[in-house]
Amino acid sequence: MDVTFQTVMSQLMLGLNNGAFYAVLSLGLAVIFGLLNIINFAHGALYMLGAFVALLGYTELGPLLGMPEFHLNYWAALIVAPLVVGGIGIILERTMLRRLYRVDHLYGLLLTFGVALIFQGIFTNYFNVSGTPYDGKPELLNGVVNLGFMMFPTYRLWSIVVSLTICFGTWFMIERTRLGSYLRAGTENPHLVQAFGINVPLMVTLTYGYGVGLAAFAGVVAAPIYSVSPVMGAEMIITVFAVVVIGGMGSIMGAIVTGLALGMVEGLTKVIYPPASSTVIFFMMVLVLLVKPAGLFGKEQ
Amino acid sequence: MHDTGANVLLSLSGVNSFYGESHILHDINLSVREGELVTLLGRNGAGKTTILKSIMGLVGRRSGSITVAGRETCHLPTHRIARLGIGYCPEERGIFSSLNVEENLLLPPMVKDGGMTLAEIYDMFPNLLERRNSVGTRLSGGEQQMLAMARILRTGARLLLLDEITEGLAPVIVQALGRLTGQLKEKGFTIILVEQNFRFAAEVADRHYIIENGRVVEMIDRKDVETSAAVFNRHLGV
Structure with a gap:
């Protein structure tokens, strides 16, 4: 087997890139699970929706408005898609999820799984399952950068940087700010936080909106790399759930670090033993659960 | 009676509270004037904590009327009730x-x-x-x-709901809490104190409500405490 420094590094960087997506997605899941106690199976579908907002905004929105020359550009999509999908999330929470907080986790999981299937079904009806390329990648992010040890596509480097910024920004907001202390306290004892005069139901709604907005953001960032497909979320979500389980349910830092690390483990496996690269995360999950059932960063309850 | 007068800060009348199917509080009437320190006394499970939770809207369902500074709160969500100026210190x-x-x-x-x-x-x-x-x-x-x-x-917050603040603490800490409660009363706070420790309660309180089986069974003024030993014994003695 010919393992050179070059191949290892390039797989590590590509792994870090995938890991950055895992991190943003599992971070959203962790935030939602912490405060809402909902295992949000719709997360993958909302990630897919985010990518479609970017795609359709670029190709269809102009003609629809009677301005064929108009394209919703990439930078605008980075803001619009999270807002649109966050809004959908808020409607979901207000009309459906809200009724499930008092009952077992399983109901939330089933509901969100059903919602995911509906979104996925609708899009499968109208769009190519094998993917539609997104052409809105900005000129600025074309080309490659010389990292010293390898040439790396600029866009992929950008996607790593922007994902990490979002992750650590979110971590900072939750762990170091006043708003974050409401969230942390609300995760522990929502009734008492509400008895202090904080509108906890509103906070829960906005948190869900933020969590799924993160998924949509990841969808937009992913659109130029992977082609936009109705099943892109379904493929991603299984791995992301493994990441969340390994990191520990509800742990913010756990989600980020585990996401990045497992992306790189996956990349390394592609060099060492390629056939295992799609299953290595699940082997890791089994191992971690045997040794630490609450996950690497989770607290035993 | 204590439920009239302009300076009543908190008043409960005909309050019933439920957790699921269980009916916990029955027709509770009580009122607290501004600056007063009132205790709720009673055995474990009598419903003292549930009265505080009912005021905060933390029970499953409640009916009757609960007014804070003249404002009806029975239909308000918990965070709006807190914003009327209530500070809640839970038992746990x-x-x-x-x-x-x-x-x-x-x-x-x-x-x-x-x-x-x-x-x-x-x-x-x-x-x-x-x-x-x-x-x-x-x-x-x-x-x-x-x-x-x-x-x-x-x-x-000017109205404090304090639930069993002395529970499980060493005597020296209980004394410190007694001094603190006295200071707060001097600063003009209105306080409802849920207590098991009668001696602690008697030192600081203006009035005592005795709660039994989810009902208010007695109301005893500070000046009548000395002469009411039999009443306290009947309801609180073990």
């Missing part, structure tokens, strides 16, 4: 383990003007200043109780 203290001492202290938002400043609070509770960067739940039981009380003094 409710110190957050994911927050340090200072974050715990700063958590409750201001509900009214005129709350104590952080400096005044640290002045009153020097232990908390010393340990302000520790995790909230690493404090001793007494310190956690101080923290649970201190954090509602910052918010400007």
Whole structure:
């Protein structure tokens, strides 16, 4: 087997890139699970929706408005898609999820799984399952950068940087700010936080909106790399759930670090033993659960 | 009667509360005037804590009328009730383990003007200043109780609901809490104190309500405490 420094590094960087997506997605899941106690199976579908907002905004929105020359550009999509999908999330929470907080986790999981299937079904009806390329990648992010040890596509480097910024920004907001202390306290004892005069139901709604907005953001960032497909979320979500389980349910830092690390483990496996690269995360999950059932960063309850 | 007069701050009339199918409180009538310190006494499970939770809207379902400063609150969500100027110190203290001492202290938002400043609070509770960067739940039981009380003094709430603040604490801490409660009353706070420790309650309170099986069975004024030993014994003795 010919393992050179070059191949290892390039797989590590590509792994870090995938890991950055895992991190943003599992971070959203962790935030939602912490405060809402909902295992949000719709997360993958909302990630897919985010990518479609970017795609359709670029190709269809102009003609629809009677301005064929108009394209919703990439930078605008980075803001619009999270807002649109966050809004959908808020409607979901207000009309459906809200009724499930008092009952077992399983109901939330089933509901969100059903919602995911509906979104996925609708899009499968109208769009190519094998993917539609997104052409809105900005000129600025074309080309490659010389990292010293390898040439790396600029866009992929950008996607790593922007994902990490979002992750650590979110971590900072939750762990170091006043708003974050409401969230942390609300995760522990929502009734008492509400008895202090904080509108906890509103906070829960906005948190869900933020969590799924993160998924949509990841969808937009992913659109130029992977082609936009109705099943892109379904493929991603299984791995992301493994990441969340390994990191520990509800742990913010756990989600980020585990996401990045497992992306790189996956990349390394592609060099060492390629056939295992799609299953290595699940082997890791089994191992971690045997040794630490609450996950690497989770607290035993 | 105590439920008339302009300076009634809190009044419950005909309040019934339920957890699921169980009917916990039956037709509760009580009222507290501004600046008064009133206790709710009674055995375990009598419904004292549920009365406080009903005031805060933390029970499953309630009916009747609960007014705060003349405002009907029975239909309001919990956070709106708190904003009328109520500070709630729960029985289990409710110190957050994911927050340090200072974050715990700063958590409750201001509900009214005129709350104590952080400096005044640290002045009153020097232990908390010393340990302000520790995790909230690493404090001793007494310190956690101080923290649970201190954090509602910052918010400007004028009506304090204190649930079993002396429970499980050493006598010296109980004495300190007694002095603190006295100070708060002098500062003009209106206080409802749920207590098992009758001696503690008798020292500080203006009036006592005795609760039994989810009902108010007696109301005893401070001046009648001496002569009511038989009543207290009947309802509170073991």
